[in-house]
Amino acid sequence: MRMLINVPETVVADALRGFAAAYPDLTVDVENRVIVRRDAPVAGQVGLVSGGGSGHEPLHGGFVGPGMLSAACPGEVFTSPVPDQMARAAAAVDSGAGVLFVVKNYTGDVLNFDMAAELAEDEGIQIAKVLVDDDVAVTDSLYTAGRRGTGATLFVEKIAGAAAAEGQPLERVEAIGRKVNENSRSFGVALSACTTPAKGSPTFDLPDGELELGIGIHGEPGRERRPMMTSGEIADFAVNAVLEDMPPRDPVLLLVNGLGATPLLELYGFHAEVQRVLRERGVSVARTLVGNYVTSLDMAGASVTLCQADEELLRLWDAPVRTPALRWGM
């Protein structure tokens, strides 16, 4: 395995040093692993903090800035951050208006953010949480950890971030975040496993000529394995899996997301097929994003996320944003 790294132990710290040098608009605490927008806390605005394992870049650090996250906490590769990081981030961004934690539904993230909320509340910071669980590949039942949080995290962070930037109060920002999650669904497909620096070999074995349907974003295998399909067949499968779970009413926000190792040439082609399926199913697309946003290291493959957007969500989606990975209108 060849990787552009020094040693596995310092991968995250090295990446943060490089990130800091590239984005002087952000304050990066490399030692404590907290990325904060430089002008935080912003008076009168709710702070938005997210975080999770590293290896999903640009998620979450790439979404810190005006109009989106106030701070992000990167953990070890595919391992959630520790409570001290989120508590530190909350203290850095709280202007007195409270802080919203955006948490992907993975056991480690949930537990650490819960503990962080306790720590922050002990310091007198008001905390609310939105749990993102959009992945239709996982059955939600009493006997599982529930659906995973994947691509919809980007929609939640952008739209709740816009609500916070408008000066809306914590309960409102939280409610909007929940609404985005409830109206979002995702499905992912892997054409290859990914390789974590610590392990140095693929996290699961995917033979040539096969693909894994319904994967998450941590290199864990998906819900079934099939012989390789064409881009069009994959689009049919993924979009239908999403629509089966959420028959659309409103125009949708569409995210066609690369998992890290699939070039834009393939993603754009796949996007054309996704648009075709949506057209055939009578779903109108209000806005589209194509690119690598919620990745899984060097995994090849893509995920499709749809969010039903009413006028309010659409207005907040279009609101200005300035972050390393997402910027428009400012």
Place this chain on the structure above:
Amino acid sequence: MLDADFFRRWMTATAASVDREAERLTALDSAIGDADHGSNLQRGFTAVTAVLEKEAPQTPGAVLTLAGRQLISTVGGASGPLYGTLLRRTGKALGDAAEVGTERLAEALRAGVDGVMTLGGAAPGDKTMIDALVPAVDALATGFAAARAAAEEGAQATTPLQARKGRASYLGERSIGHQDPGATSSALLIAALADTAEADGE
């Protein structure tokens, strides 16, 4: 009777065992999780040995509470809060006593395991660390060796189970046939306890 020094040696023995077995834990995790259980616990217990040396807590309860807090602050993932809670709750239940007996330790460990079950929402049979810890605590009344055997047996018994908690649960039926990494590391923790006691002639 077991004093603070005993508990410090238990933690050091666990750290050494996690070091030795890190690759096996990661290999188990690679089958049904995301291949980092070994390196994550290694990072945590290395930090635990360092902080115990630096702060030298004076009671058994204080040793475990500090160790638990250190795990929560360094491990991340699900293992950090779960192992951290196990040790912190056990430490709290031990109170300020300068020395504790086996019976008191068994009671305190039970409180710790209850804390883990509440936090993670897992029950026996869900293919988690609980499957090693619950039988170990039950057996501790009989002695340290019995606890070690029960934990190891409990860990091995997770192989045919389908995971219902944590990342492995996303695999559904495909999690069957693999021993749970969390139950395996829990068996290491209990084995280190038994080794430390035996070295003491307890």
